[in-house]
Structure formats: structure tokens, C-alpha cells
Amino acid sequence: MDRTDRTAATVPDPRPHAKADPDPGPDPRTRHARYAIETRDLRKTYRAKGNPDGVRALDGLDLTVAPGTVFGLLGPNGAGKSTTVKILTTLASADSGTAFVGGVDVARDPAAVRRMIGVVAQGSGADxxxxxxxxxxxxxxxxxxxxxxxxxxADELLERLGLADAARRPVKTYSGGMLRRLDLALGLVHRPEVLFLDEPTTGLDPEGRAELWAEIARLADGDGMTILLTTHYLDEADRLAARLAIVDHGKVVAEGTPDGLKSELRGDAVHVELRVAAGPDAEERIRGALLGLDGIGDVTVAGVRVSARADSGAAAVPAVLAALDRAGEPAAAVTVARPSLDDVYLRYAGRRFGDADALATTALGGVR
Amino acid sequence: MSTTLDTPHTIARPAPAPLSEAFAHTWFMTQRQLRAFLRQPAYLVITLVQPIIWLFLFGALFHKVVDLPGFGGGTDSYIDYLVPGVIVMNAVSANMWAGMGMLEEIERGTLNGLLVTPVRRMALLNANIVSQALSTAIQSLAIIGLGALAGADYAGGVTGLLVLVLVSSVLGCVFGALSNALGMVAGERETIIGINTFLLLPATFLSTAFMPSGLMPHWMTVVARFNPINWALAASRSAMTASPDWGSVLSHSAALVGLAAFAVWLSLRMFGVYRKSV
Incomplete structure (x- = not known):
């Protein structure tokens, strides 16, 4: 399935964007789209005070989401996740590139898109x-x-989201978790085809988070709705999303199923804190020393922090510490952890955007 | 992959006729705004504290100014003279904070939450205007009642009072729309607070709210002529006399309506600026 083919299938009308199109176009509900969401080369730069070039939020973001799936957009703050959601939900417009929801171009027919979508934004939409x-x-x-x-x-949703008892209370008396569930209900009231959840659990306590997760998982199993979920929690994406894309600096740097992405990250993360920050030449020496060890890869050095991937973290620690001693860069502390978002991010974003050294090192470190 | 999206589960109706939809959405949004006003009766009471001070303290303190030569003002009771002044000042001071509400809705995400729905964009602004006009009218009626308690005599009868309420509502819309325009682009409360506290008293004193033009220094009467607060006062004071000058009432009212149209246009433009900044 190549790109041009896909384009022809989803964009029946190849006219370039008109700013204001008086013709609302065909009813979106009669449209057939191969993808529930599709973006091509989305770019957007925000104007910023004291920065003449502005802040580049999106830098050629390509995304395709199959209908009826939960798709996760994973990335740190400022990666471009929210900007993507804002464009797809017609709040913001892209500087260039195209975005389709349910086969409808969001720039050409935002009104039709709005009727199809439900949105749970970071802020609450409730009064x-x-x-x-x-x-x-x-x-x-x-x-x-x-x-x-x-x-x-309304009653059905209030019941389902555990808000029936609070239904007649002003929203300002709601707890954070209740407010989020109400926001979810607001996004669902018209049974949207595509639901956007922009960092839905940020700021919730663990209990509220677990409740919301259960609800989202139920939605995903339910009625064939497509859900785009943005998050900066790896466990959230892991648990809810069937597929996910890692976004960094306004681009998708990796995409796949959570299992697929994790399997590339098998092993443990070893984080070492050096006694003294490594200088530029020391960085090279440290990398060389660690990459010489068995089962060690993906070494990055930033100041006092040295991170590496080990097939077996605990087993690798003595060798890593010894190697650092030999390199004349003794460690002050060491931790071993299961792969986290940081590690996924380090692996995908780091390889793509890091400096040339890191690029070379990662290539060298391809032990698996 | 051949899944299609011809959703059997969408229950929303197709978009209804544009005009009826625009009216319906305006009504829904107005209800939302008025609910906030009516659910907080304390707010109404608080907004009336200032007018009460002006009517009862200021009115008592200055009741003798009517004896000054040159007062004119078409009455020999200062309370009679003061009521339109207080109502117009209230219309300005109550609505000039509308932008704070707008800013809060932007910060909280309520505005964006509405913008991702099919709500008519115009309905959002229309609702602001309608609810500002209505809440101003309610406050104006309350002050008319308070004025009567303080001993005011309304020589122009119901017609005069009706003009006063209408004109103050239009003036409220002017300042509400300007404040909303500011709220959409200011991004900071301090901007609105600063501008409002800077403007309110000078703008009121540079009008005939408390003192007829006969007792003003010449330069003030010149400035007052260009002050929309004064247009509202000229229209309502004339209508409230026993023998109104309807030409003056109409021309001043027309000027106010024109200004309101400009203010609404400006807030629409700033709405566009806000949406571009999202």
C-alpha cells in the first residue's frame, strides 16, 4: 500500500485547500475512509516572545490510525502531541501539511469534523x-x-461513569477524578466516531487514574470507536494502546505495538552517576570502555549521567563499574531499572536527534 | 485493510438549517451565561454595594449642589439627578470585567471545550452580548428601585426609565465587548485590572454622571462630549424629564448603538486572533 494510493483513496477531491469553503462537502457519515486519522507532513510553528524564529511544534508529522483502534501518541512535554490533537480537533490550523479525520480534511471542513469527534482535552471543558x-x-x-x-x-453516561449521585451538583464541587470522568462523558455524549484523549490522567491520583484507565479500556472494547490517546506515561500507553507512535521534536520517531517497541528495548537500563562530570574527550573514552563489555549497548553520556542498556542489569553492574574505574571516571552511584519512557525515548529520539557521536555509538552498540 | 467509517452508531442528527441553529446555539450559550449570573445571587448583591454607596452617601453628601447657580440639570433634587449617573456607572463598572471571565474560560479550557463542538462561533459571542445586556438591565432596575427608596422622583415615568434601562444595557454591551476583546488577547489578568482601574473613575468624572456640564470647567465639557458614558447620560436624562427632547435621545442612542457594533466587531476580530494563537 503505497502513499499515493492511500492519498487517492482518502481524498476524493484533490483541490488545494480553500481557506473558507462554503460547500460543506458530502456528509461525513457517508464517507469511507481507510484511516480514522491521517496526517501528512504536518508542520506548525508558534510565535514566541523573544524568539524571532518562533517555537516549532510540529516538524513534518506523519500519522495513520486505523479505525476502531486505540492509538497512543507517546512523548515528553513539548514533543508536539497536544499540537497534533489541536489540529485534528480543529482548534488550531497547521502551517502546512494535511490532516484528515474520518476521511474529512480538517482544514477544509472543520464543521463536519467537529460533528464526528469527541474531545477530552487537558483542561476541563465543563462549566x-x-x-x-x-x-x-x-x-x-x-x-x-x-x-x-x-x-x-445523559443519564446513561452519568450512571456508567459513576457520576449519577453527583449529577445534580455543581461541577465546581467535583474532585479531580470526577471532573475527568465528566469530561469523558462530555466527549462521548454524541457517540463520536473518533475520540481524542489528550493526557487524560495527568494530575490524577493513582486511584482516579486506575478508574479512568478501566473506563477507557472498556470504551476500546466497546463500539468500534477510534481513540487517539496522548500521554507521557509509558505504562498508560502500554496498557491502553494497541499501537503507539513516539513523538519527539514534532515528528514521529518510532511506531509500533507496545510489545514490539518494548521487545527492541529488552534488557535493563543502567544509570550511573559519575563523581566528576565527563568532558568531551572523556565521553568518548567512557563509551569505548562500556561498549567493549559483553551485553552492553546504547551508551549515552551527559555530564555526570551515563546511561546504558544491559541484557542483564544486575549482572552488568560490576563490569560497568570496573570499566569506568579503568577509564579513570569513577562512579558515585548506580541504578538499574526496567525500561522506562526515558529509555524508549533515549533509544528512538536519541538516535534520531542526538549528536553525531551518539548516532555512531548507537550504531556501534547494535549488539542485538 | 478495508474497514470503513460509515458509522451506524452516530445518533446526532444532521446539521439543521443554519439560521435556526444559530439562534438555538445562541440561546443555549446565553442560558449558560445567565446561569452563572443567577446561581450566584451573592454576586448581584455585591455589585449593588457600590451603587448603594453612591446613591445614599454621595447623594446625601452632595445634596446641596443643586442650589449652586448653573446646576440646571432639569431638577431640584440631587438624587433625581444622580440615579441615571449611578446606573450608567454601574453598567460600565459591571461589564468592564467581562474579559476576566473570558480569560478564566480560556485558562480553564472551557472555551476550547466548546470550540471543538459544532457550536456556532457567533453564538458564543452573541450569548455574551445578550447575557451582558440582560444582567445589566436587571441591575439597572434594582438601582432604579434603590433610587426610589432614596427619594428619587422619576418625572419621565415608565418611558423615561425604559430608555434609561435600554441605554445602560447598550453601554454595558460596549464595555463588555471591549473587555472581552481585551481578555481574548491580553493573556494576563493584570492587563485588564490595570486598564479598568485606570479608566473607570476618570471616564465617569469626565461625564455628567455626578455634575451637570454647567458646573464643569470648559475643557471637561469638551472631553465629555466625546465620552460614550455621557451619550448614555444625555439620552436617558432627556428621556427622564417631563418633556423629553426625543431628537437628542435618538441621536445619542444611535451613537451608542454604533459604538456597540464597533465593539462587537472588535471582539469578533480578537476572537479570530485568539483562535489563531491556540
Whole structure:
């Protein structure tokens, strides 16, 4: 399936973007799209005070999400996840590139896209003065729901999300977890085809997080909805997403199933803190010393921090410490950990965007 | 991969006719705004504290100014003179903070939460205008009642009071829209607070709110002529006399409506600027 083929299938009308297209186009619900979400070469730069070049949020982001799946966008803060969601949900417009939701170009027909999508943004969309139920009813009305259908839908969602008891209380009295669940209900009230969850559990306590996870997992199993989830928690993406893309500096640097990505990261992360920060020449020496060891790869050095991947972390520690001693860079502390987002990120983002040395080292360190 | 998205599960109706949808959305959004106003009766009471001070303290303190030669003002009771001044000042001071609410909705994410729904963009602004006008009218009526308690006599009858309420609501819309425009692009509360505290008293004193033009220094009367607060006062004071000068009422009202249209246009533009910055 090549790119041009895919393009022809999802963009029936090849006209270039018109700024304001008076023709709303065909009803999105009769459209057939191979992908629920597709972006091609999305770029966006925000203007910023004191920075004449602005801040580049997206730098050619390509993404395809199959219908009916939960897709995770994983990356650190500022990687471009939220900007991607803002463009896909018609809040922001890209400087260049194209984005389709359900086969509809978000720049050409944002109104049609809005009818198809549900959004749980980082901030709460709920009105604090109104009750939870009033918020739901208002949102439902905006999607054209009325009367008994709407009342039933609102009650059903409140029940399902454990908000039935709080339904008639003003939202400002809700806990963080309740507010997030209400936001989820707001995003679901019109049964969207595509649901966007932008860092849904950020700021929640572990209990609230677990509840929301359970709810999202249930949604994913349910009615064939496509869910785009952004997160900077590896465990969240791991648990909820069928596929995920790692985003860094506004690009997708790796994509695959969580298992696939992790299997490339098998082994442990060994983090060493040096007594003295390594200078530029010492960095090379440290890398050389560690990469000479069996089962050690992906060595990065930044100041006092040295990180490496080991097939077996605990077994590698004595050899690593000895090697550092021999290199004249004694360690102050060492930790061994299971792969974390940092490690995934180090591996994919680091190889792609790190300096040329790191690139060479990683290539050399391809022990597996 | 051949899955399609012809969703059997979408229950939302297709988009209804544009005009009825625009009205419906405006109504939904207005309800939302008024709910915030009505659910917080304490807010209404607090906004009336200032007018009460002006009416009862200021009114009592300055009740003798009507005896000054040159007062004119079409009345021999300072309370009669003061009520429109206090109502107009309230319309300005209550609505000039609208931008704070806008800023809060932006920060909290409520505005973006609405912008990702099919809500008509115009409905969001229309609702602000309608709810500002309505809440100002409610406050103005309350102050008219307070004025009566303080002994004001409304010579122009119901018609005069109606003009006063309408004109103060339009003035409220002017300042509400300007404040919203500021809130959408300011990004900081301090900007709004600074501008408002800087503007309110000078703008009020550079009008005939508390003192007729006959007792003002000449330069003040010149400045006041260009002050929209004064247009509202000229229109309502004239309508509230026993024999109104309807030409003056209409021309000043028309000027206010024109300014309101400009302020709404400006807030629409700033809304566009905000949406570009998201």
C-alpha cells in the first residue's frame, strides 16, 4: 500500500485547500475512509516572545490510525502531541501539511469534523457553575440531540461513569477524578466516531487514574470507536494502546505495538552517576570502555549521567563499574531499572536527534 | 485493510438549517451565561454595594449642589439627578470585567471545550452580548428601585426609565465587548485590572454622571462630549424629564448603538486572533 494510493483513496477531491469553503462537502457519515486519522507532513510553528524564529511544534508529522483502534501518541512535554490533537480537533490550523479525520480534511471542513469527534482535552471543558448533568445536556444539544433521547443518553453516561449521585451538583464541587470522568462523558455524549484523549490522567491520583484507565479500556472494547490517546506515561500507553507512535521534536520517531517497541528495548537500563562530570574527550573514552563489555549497548553520556542498556542489569553492574574505574571516571552511584519512557525515548529520539557521536555509538552498540 | 467509517452508531442528527441553529446555539450559550449570573445571587448583591454607596452617601453628601447657580440639570433634587449617573456607572463598572471571565474560560479550557463542538462561533459571542445586556438591565432596575427608596422622583415615568434601562444595557454591551476583546488577547489578568482601574473613575468624572456640564470647567465639557458614558447620560436624562427632547435621545442612542457594533466587531476580530494563537 503505497502513499499515493492511500492519498487517492482518502481524498476524493484533490483541490488545494480553500481557506473558507462554503460547500460543506458530502456528509461525513457517508464517507469511507481507510484511516480514522491521517496526517501528512504536518508542520506548525508558534510565535514566541523573544524568539524571532518562533517555537516549532510540529516538524513534518506523519500519522495513520486505523479505525476502531486505540492509538497512543507517546512523548515528553513539548514533543508536539497536544499540537497534533489541536489540529485534528480543529482548534488550531497547521502551517502546512494535511490532516484528515474520518476521511474529512480538517482544514477544509472543520464543521463536519467537529460533528464526528469527541474531545477530552487537558483542561476541563465543563462549566463549573452548572451541574454535571446540565453540562452534558448542553453539550448534547450542540450536537443536535434533543428531548428524551438526550435525557436518556445523559443519564446513561452519568450512571456508567459513576457520576449519577453527583449529577445534580455543581461541577465546581467535583474532585479531580470526577471532573475527568465528566469530561469523558462530555466527549462521548454524541457517540463520536473518533475520540481524542489528550493526557487524560495527568494530575490524577493513582486511584482516579486506575478508574479512568478501566473506563477507557472498556470504551476500546466497546463500539468500534477510534481513540487517539496522548500521554507521557509509558505504562498508560502500554496498557491502553494497541499501537503507539513516539513523538519527539514534532515528528514521529518510532511506531509500533507496545510489545514490539518494548521487545527492541529488552534488557535493563543502567544509570550511573559519575563523581566528576565527563568532558568531551572523556565521553568518548567512557563509551569505548562500556561498549567493549559483553551485553552492553546504547551508551549515552551527559555530564555526570551515563546511561546504558544491559541484557542483564544486575549482572552488568560490576563490569560497568570496573570499566569506568579503568577509564579513570569513577562512579558515585548506580541504578538499574526496567525500561522506562526515558529509555524508549533515549533509544528512538536519541538516535534520531542526538549528536553525531551518539548516532555512531548507537550504531556501534547494535549488539542485538 | 478495508474497514470503513460509515458509522451506524452516530445518533446526532444532521446539521439543521443554519439560521435556526444559530439562534438555538445562541440561546443555549446565553442560558449558560445567565446561569452563572443567577446561581450566584451573592454576586448581584455585591455589585449593588457600590451603587448603594453612591446613591445614599454621595447623594446625601452632595445634596446641596443643586442650589449652586448653573446646576440646571432639569431638577431640584440631587438624587433625581444622580440615579441615571449611578446606573450608567454601574453598567460600565459591571461589564468592564467581562474579559476576566473570558480569560478564566480560556485558562480553564472551557472555551476550547466548546470550540471543538459544532457550536456556532457567533453564538458564543452573541450569548455574551445578550447575557451582558440582560444582567445589566436587571441591575439597572434594582438601582432604579434603590433610587426610589432614596427619594428619587422619576418625572419621565415608565418611558423615561425604559430608555434609561435600554441605554445602560447598550453601554454595558460596549464595555463588555471591549473587555472581552481585551481578555481574548491580553493573556494576563493584570492587563485588564490595570486598564479598568485606570479608566473607570476618570471616564465617569469626565461625564455628567455626578455634575451637570454647567458646573464643569470648559475643557471637561469638551472631553465629555466625546465620552460614550455621557451619550448614555444625555439620552436617558432627556428621556427622564417631563418633556423629553426625543431628537437628542435618538441621536445619542444611535451613537451608542454604533459604538456597540464597533465593539462587537472588535471582539469578533480578537476572537479570530485568539483562535489563531491556540
Amino acid at each position: 463549573p457553575v452548572a451541574t454535571g448533568r446540565e453540562n452534558l445536556v448542553l453539550h448534547g444539544r450542540l450536537y443536535g440531540l434533543r428531548g428524551r433521547d438526550l435525557a436518556r443518553r
